Amino acid sequence: MHEDGGPAGRRRSGAPARLADVALAAGVSTATVSNVLNWPGKVGPATTERVRQAMAALDYVPHEGAVRLRRGSSRSIGLVLPDVANAFYARMARGAADAAFDHHYTLILCDSADDAEREEGYLAMLAEQRAAGAVVAPLGAGTARLLRLRRRGVRLAVVDRAEPTTQSCSVSVDDVRGGRLAVEHLLALGHRNIALVNGALSIRQCADRYEGALQAVACRPDARLRQVNVATMDAESGRSAASGLTGADAPTAVFGTNDQLAIGVTQALLGAGLRVPDDVAVVGYGDLEIAPYGPVPLTTVAQPVYELGRTAVELMLDEIDQGDRHEHRSRVFAPELVVRQSAPRVS
Amino acid sequence: MHEDGGPAGRRRSGAPARLADVALAAGVSTATVSNVLNWPGKVGPATTERVRQAMAALDYVPHEGAVRLRRGSSRSIGLVLPDVANAFYARMARGAADAAFDHHYTLILCDSADDAEREEGYLAMLAEQRAAGAVVAPLGAGTARLLRLRRRGVRLAVVDRAEPTTQSCSVSVDDVRGGRLAVEHLLALGHRNIALVNGALSIRQCADRYEGALQAVACRPDARLRQVNVATMDAESGRSAASGLTGADAPTAVFGTNDQLAIGVTQALLGAGLRVPDDVAVVGYGDLEIAPYGPVPLTTVAQPVYELGRTAVELMLDEIDQGDRHEHRSRVFAPELVVRQSAPRVS
DNA sequence: CTGTTAGCGCTTTCAT
DNA sequence: ATGAAAGCGCTAACAG
Numbered sequence: 001m002h003e004d005g006g007p008a009g010r011r012r013s014g015a016p017a018r019l020a021d022v023a024l025a026a027g028v029s030t031a032t033v034s035n036v037l038n039w040p041g042k043v044g045p046a047t048t049e050r051v052r053q054a055m056a057a058l059d060y061v062p063h064e065g066a067v068r069l070r071r072g073s074s075r076s077i078g079l080v081l082p083d084v085a086n087a088f089y090a091r092m093a094r095g096a097a098d099a100a101f102d103h104h105y106t107l108i109l110c111d112s113a114d115d116a117e118r119e120e121g122y123l124a125m126l127a128e129q130r131a132a133g134a135v136v137a138p139l140g141a142g143t144a145r146l147l148r149l150r151r152r153g154v155r156l157a158v159v160d161r162a163e164p165t166t167q168s169c170s171v172s173v174d175d176v177r178g179g180r181l182a183v184e185h186l187l188a189l190g191h192r193n194i195a196l197v198n199g200a201l202s203i204r205q206c207a208d209r210y211e212g213a214l215q216a217v218a219c220r221p222d223a224r225l226r227q228v229n230v231a232t233m234d235a236e237s238g239r240s241a242a243s244g245l246t247g248a249d250a251p252t253a254v255f256g257t258n259d260q261l262a263i264g265v266t267q268a269l270l271g272a273g274l275r276v277p278d279d280v281a282v283v284g285y286g287d288l289e290i291a292p293y294g295p296v297p298l299t300t301v302a303q304p305v306y307e308l309g310r311t312a313v314e315l316m317l318d319e320i321d322q323g324d325r326h327e328h329r330s331r332v333f334a335p336e337l338v339v340r341q342s343a344p345r346v347s
Numbered sequence: 348m349h350e351d352g353g354p355a356g357r358r359r360s361g362a363p364a365r366l367a368d369v370a371l372a373a374g375v376s377t378a379t380v381s382n383v384l385n386w387p388g389k390v391g392p393a394t395t396e397r398v399r400q401a402m403a404a405l406d407y408v409p410h411e412g413a414v415r416l417r418r419g420s421s422r423s424i425g426l427v428l429p430d431v432a433n434a435f436y437a438r439m440a441r442g443a444a445d446a447a448f449d450h451h452y453t454l455i456l457c458d459s460a461d462d463a464e465r466e467e468g469y470l471a472m473l474a475e476q477r478a479a480g481a482v483v484a485p486l487g488a489g490t491a492r493l494l495r496l497r498r499r500g501v502r503l504a505v506v507d508r509a510e511p512t513t514q515s516c517s518v519s520v521d522d523v524r525g526g527r528l529a530v531e532h533l534l535a536l537g538h539r540n541i542a543l544v545n546g547a548l549s550i551r552q553c554a555d556r557y558e559g560a561l562q563a564v565a566c567r568p569d570a571r572l573r574q575v576n577v578a579t580m581d582a583e584s585g586r587s588a589a590s591g592l593t594g595a596d597a598p599t600a601v602f603g604t605n606d607q608l609a610i611g612v613t614q615a616l617l618g619a620g621l622r623v624p625d626d627v628a629v630v631g632y633g634d635l636e637i638a639p640y641g642p643v644p645l646t647t648v649a650q651p652v653y654e655l656g657r658t659a660v661e662l663m664l665d666e667i668d669q670g671d672r673h674e675h676r677s678r679v680f681a682p683e684l685v686v687r688q689s690a691p692r693v694s
Numbered sequence: 695c696t697g698t699t700a701g702c703g704c705t706t707t708c709a710t
Numbered sequence: 711a712t713g714a715a716a717g718c719g720c721t722a723a724c725a726g
Contacts, residue, residue, distance in 0.1 A: 094458060109444055121448075153363050
């Protein structure tokens with residue numbers, strides 16, 4: 001049955017050393033070696049020393065898998081997101097990775113590539129891994145899949161969607177506040193004729209930012225907010241949206257609900273001979289990578305994305321540690337306005 | 348010793364179902380359940396059906412850890428890199444994640460945060476996990492740490508450093524060629540007075556891109572290449588470097604060895620009242636996120652970063668599969684010039 | 695075709 | 711202070 005000497009036999013050739021090999025080399029039992037590792041106090045100094053020597057000599061590395069099988073606990077968590085190549089999720093991943101590292105957890109990266117089926121596959125995989133938990137930035141609105149994962153013993157934290165706190169912890173950014181911040185800034189600068197270049201309102205973020213923008217203008221009866229909606233939130237859409245904004249009764253300020261859009265608008269405006277911010281001020285949303293590099297360094301709403309990832313992991317670990325004493329929380333982060341030149345401080 | 352009924356006892360309350368639970372429910376032995384899972388042919392259709400029903404009823408999910416402990420194989424690989432939040436590594440991570448998914452491997456994300464000690468810790472962790480392999484984008488030049496990981500049975504592939512093929516597989520981009528590409532383009536546009544804004548030559552990439560630039564001008568005796576080196580390769584450095592480039596005998600073209608630098612240069616040039624590309628052409632390097640969003644959409648050298656990550660994983664998996672039949676390879680990818688407006692096709 | 699059984703590498707009583 | 715032995719959940723001989 002054994003390929004070779006078996007557990008008490010002599011050291012296998014290529015394979016890494018096992019705890020039993022160390023025990024044999026040190027002339028002690030496996031229990032003692034294990035105790036050296038896990039209950040240092042229980043072993044005499046001389047024995048401890050001999051064991052340590054043997055471990056070093058054999059380059060012994062404990063087999064995590066075996067340890068966890070025996071202990072019945074897992075120390076890995078999953079990070080499920082739509083696309084790490086996207087700056088938003090990349091930064092989130094960084095936060096999650098740092099938190100996992102700090103707590104000695106292993107982070108399994110699950111990139112669903114914007115594909116629901118793939119996301120599903122990853123969730124199943126995490127169950128098979130007996131992952132202690134998962135941080136999920138879900139693709140769709142479906143909650144059933146997530147609940148199933150829960151039922152399988154994987155603790156959850158959801159990112160970027162304000163979840164009813166009864167289900168699981170969640171972290172998100174207050175997009176209403178962000179939208180308000182952007183437009184309030186433009187109002188404070190004296191603008192009264194403002195255009196909102198936004199994505200589809202069916203996207204929660206877009207709807208929220210719109211809502212915030214409305215709240216801001218509502219306080220200023222003399223202000224006007226006109227809305228332009230685009231299908232895809234990229235620079236190209238921003239450029240074409242801007243073309244409708246240069247005629248008579250042109251707005252003096254534009255709020256683009258993401259940075260790509262805002263930069264596209266800026267490019268088109270400049271191309272049309274207008275000056276930014278002198279003729280038209282522009283505010284974006286996101287503050288990822290590109291904002292400072294645009295044609296005019298972009299004033300934009302920054303989100304604490306790194307914190308989002310870090311906090312999600314920490315909430316989840318709290319649930320793991322506290323067990324049933326744990327109470328689900330929804331942490332909502334406040335975005336902040338980063339003022340650059342496309343809409344500077346003074347009017 | 349047992350907390351409860353033990354392996355043959357009745358189903359534990361909260362814990363996930365085990366294979367033994369399924370066997371009990373289906374009225375068969377554990378071996379049969381295992382066979383249904385792994386050797387479908389060996390089990391009769393009626394029995395198979397009963398077992399499947401039981402699995403569904405109990406929501407049985409195999410315990411990956413136990414499977415692997417028994418089989419002696421691991422199906423997870425590590426991805427060790429300096430910073431996922433960095434667009435370059437983020438894109439690489441995406442390639443690696445996709446490849447891992449395709450081959451049913453689990454990807455452990457190890458973000459060393461540019462910290463050698465942390466990288467070291469991750470390498471040790473991967474050994475404890477008995478990871479089948481690791482893709483490493485190493486921080487420093489040290490090779491010893493990597494060799495140690497090898498010795499511990501973890502297969503390796505190194506990214507972004509042309510490794511002698513005797514040690515392990517590696518993938519990288521031909522930076523000499525990239526530098527040549529950039530400058531050849533400028534020469535073809537008719538430029539003869541070119542400035543190279545570069546980082547420290549102690550950085551391999553910078554030295555290589557410089558080398559390539561030199562090769563290009565060497566073919567044109569009438570061309571001149573002047574060099575400006577900066578300490579940090581960001582937009583700020585680009586801006587200050589550009590200020591030395593506007594006086595008499597100013598270059599008609601600038602090659603910035605990364606996109607941030609090139610955009611900084613462009614910003615400063617425009618600020619000084621020059622037109623890009625009409626007065627000065629600019630070429631960057633990298634083609635990450637920001638290139639198309641700059642003040643002038645940037646002509647730049649693109650690297651197949653996604654492929655880098657994907658290929659690294661695949662080379663490593665080949666080593667895992669082939670064992671000693673495997674031969675280490677160094678795959679060097681060719682960068683490509685992406686022509687945008689800062690140095691358009693026609694002069 | 696199905697069941698019995700011996701471990702994978704480790705931790706942990708319980709006895710010495 | 712140390713050791714013997716029983717499994718964690720699963721697979722793979724081997725026997726029936």
